[in-house]
Amino acid sequence: MKELLYGYYGTRIYLPLSGLSRRWRRFTIRIRKKEGKFLQQVKLPEISWKRCTTRRTAKIWEYEQANGNIRISELGVINMIAAACEDETNIFEIGTSDGRTSLNLAFSSPLNCSIYTLDLTPEIDTKFPLASGERHMVEKETSGLRFEKYRKSDSAFIAKINQLFGDSALFDFSPFYNSCSLVFVDGSHAYEYALSDTYAAMKMVKKGGVIIWHDYGIWEGVTRALEEIEKKEKIGLRNISGTSLVYWKSEG
Ligand SMILES: C[S@@+](CC[C@H](N)C(=O)[O-])C[C@H]1O[C@@H](n2cnc3c(N)ncnc32)[C@H](O)[C@@H]1O
Secondary structure, eight states, rough: HHHHHHHHHHIIIIHHHHHHHHHHHHHHHHTTOBTTBBOOOOOSSOOOOGGGGGOOOOOOOOOOOTTTOOHHHHHHHHHHHTTTOOTEEEEEEOOTSSSSSHHHHHHHHHTTEEEEEEEHHHHOOOOOOOTTTTTHOOOOOOTGGGGGGGGGTTTHHTEEEEEEETTTOOOEEEEEEEEEEEEOOOOOHHOOOOOOOHHHHHHHEEEEEEEEEEETTTSHHHHHHHHHHHHOOOOEEETTTTTSSSEEEOOO
């Protein structure tokens, strides 16, 4: 029951209000001609979340947002998209953090979906420099800390989650090619990573599957990479209104 209340609040109240607040902040930045560090002007066309899923009610687990987690509105939208994934397919997340989104993907998706979540741990060397200001998200003691709370009570859901470790620019994604009904890109925010993670995601997504990126319009490297890809490839990337999510569906 509380999961439905959080879902209602996240998608029907928080989402439109946070969308308005970002629009206002972008407007004031534009008239003051001052670029905000964690807010850029955006060029991708918008799409309502209602055009990204046929679901109209979201459920949300782990309401409390920790540093590095996505917003509750974004979690609600992703959970509705995950709920509509085809059963027995893979869902891949780049960037685990404390596992809040992986956990929600496990609870929301059909029972026989497998969730793979890749994370960079502090001792792993990276191919490209990380964006300045994001190292603290890597420097954590445990990836997927939130899984422990549910390991006994919801073991069937936790068993869906497979943790992987490595640098996404060096990781071998080939076992997942054409197998994912949903790929969530939320790893490093550096431009080079946003580009290389996008190309990996494009290879992993199956026909009719969806890719979601986080932090568009928030981290400069992500914003620039996605706008460049759209300008060059014209694939129809869309910013989900009121969020920093970008949506793309592969033709089925
Ligand atoms: C913003 S957090 C992810 C948040 C998580 N997806 C959520 O929704 O709660 C970014 C995560 O990406 C990981 N990361 C950063 N650079 C990476 C890389 N090059 N390869 C894989 N993971 C990376 C960090 O360790 C961190 O856990």
